[in-house]
Amino acid sequence: MSDEHKQDQNNDENLYKAYMMKTKNDIHTSPSLSEEEQKEIIKVGSNTARNATVMISLAILLLILPLMTLITYLYYGIGGKANTMIDVVGKTIYVTEPNVSLEEMEIESEIGLFSMNVNFDTFKRIGSEDYLAEKVDVYFGLDKPKFPEKISFLEQLPPMGYGIDVVKDGQKMYHPDAGVPFNMSDEWDVLKGLPDGTVAEAYLSFSELMKPNEIEKALPKEMEIRWLAVDTGLEAKQMDKEGVPITPIGYPAQVDSTTWSPFDGDQTNEEVFLDILKLLEKNEQTAEIVSKIKSLEIKERREYVEDKGILIYGAVVTGPVPELRKLEQMKVVRAIKVGEVKLWNWK
Known part of the structure; x- marks a missing residue:
């Protein structure tokens, strides 16, 4: 292996180590959420899911009730x-x-x-x-x-x-x-x-x-x-x-x-x-x-x-x-x- 090739390999290893060290530093220095903040996020998510369920249920009822009413009128109307x-x-x-x-x-x-x-x-x-x-x-x-x-x-x-x-x-x-x-x-x-x-x-x-x-x-x-x-x-x-x-x-x-x-x-x-x-x-x-x-x-x-x-x-x-x-x-x-x-x- 030539001296030039060894030199390139050493440079790549040094760059990789420098990148890994920077990543570790970023993880340790990134802001973390408190326990209360985490609970608040979960609560907001839960409320959002519940509201979505309610709205979907109402939409289904608004579609079903007119249909059921129509069926009732047809039942009493058809055939007199x-x-x-x-x-x-x-x-x-x-x-x-x-x-x-x-x-x-x-x-x-x-x-x-x-x-x-x-x-x-x-x-x-x-x-x-x-x-x-x-x-x-x-x-x-x-x-x-x-x-x-x-x-x-x-x-x-x-x-x-x-x-x-x-x-x-x-x-x-x-x-x-x-x-x-x-x-x-x-x-x-x-x-x-x-x-x-x-x-x-x-x-x-x-x-x-x-x-x-x-x-x-x-x-x-x-x-x-x-x-x-x-x-x-x-x-x-x-x-x-x-x-x-x-x-x-x-x-x-x-x-x-x-x-x-x-x-x-x-x-x-x-x-x-x-x-x-x-x-x-x-x-x-x-x-x-x-x-x-x-x-x-x-x-x-x-x-x-x-x-x-x-x-x-x-x-x-x-x-x-x-x-x-x-x-x-x-x-x-x-x-x-x-x-x-x-x-x-x-x-």
């Missing part, structure tokens, strides 16, 4: 599901609650997230006027209803709750072959004790089954027949096959010319009644919850009526109290239950 539910609710009222009507044009629906609330008022005819009976709110989680929330404006408050006891407590009309579980003379005494200048609602139980067109001929003229209770083959037993009390079902006695009523005269009331039973048969769970009735047995009762025809065992009437008292002398009236009473308003 919302209209079907409202239709079932309204028609259930007509055939399970005697002398009760509603204004379908006033039914309000509010769609929430995978839910819908249906709100409406019901009315009772006492004398010649319709009085507010209840404000009703029915909540649907998708197509599953919950027990309705009701505010009653009646003097005789309806039984509260849902099930067998409610049916028993609310029973006011009885089949000719079924026992009457109250003292009938007591109810006639109630009617006799009311002032002459009042009008009242009365629930009649007949001593025999009658055809619808025979009812008006059998009762005094100075009263209005509001609702007819139909014999469906179960009322005489008063129980269904599982031992659950059977409640009356029926329909309004008169044509209602208002545009929102299903009993508007386009078909006979009997035909409309049977059509409603077919609708409720497909939506029986909803009808049972809306009507507070544990067992409707729609299919069995519909088939019986279609086979035997419509026969009436009870009715709701309203009119002046002095006229209602005359019913005591009529053999066709087996029992009476006095309903709502109002000051004179007769036509």
Whole structure:
């Protein structure tokens, strides 16, 4: 190896050693962070990460909520599901609650997230006027209803709750072959004790089954027949096959010319009644919850009526109290239950 080459090698080694020494000095002389400063850096990093997570989550929610709302509207809108539910609710009222009507044009629906609330008022005819009976709110989680929330404006408050006891407590009309579980003379005494200048609602139980067109001929003229209770083959037993009390079902006695009523005269009331039973048969769970009735047995009762025809065992009437008292002398009236009473308003 030449002297010149050795000299170059020595120069390279000296440069390398000088560079390494400078690097070590730089490391020892570079500024270091205190423990508090290091904690602050970690804290800032943690907050930044958390804020980023929150913002990402909010962005996802802002994207998902409109999508979920759209899905809800499509669920209730496609195929008219919302209209079907409202239709079932309204028609259930007509055939399970005697002398009760509603204004379908006033039914309000509010769609929430995978839910819908249906709100409406019901009315009772006492004398010649319709009085507010209840404000009703029915909540649907998708197509599953919950027990309705009701505010009653009646003097005789309806039984509260849902099930067998409610049916028993609310029973006011009885089949000719079924026992009457109250003292009938007591109810006639109630009617006799009311002032002459009042009008009242009365629930009649007949001593025999009658055809619808025979009812008006059998009762005094100075009263209005509001609702007819139909014999469906179960009322005489008063129980269904599982031992659950059977409640009356029926329909309004008169044509209602208002545009929102299903009993508007386009078909006979009997035909409309049977059509409603077919609708409720497909939506029986909803009808049972809306009507507070544990067992409707729609299919069995519909088939019986279609086979035997419509026969009436009870009715709701309203009119002046002095006229209602005359019913005591009529053999066709087996029992009476006095309903709502109002000051004179007769036509």
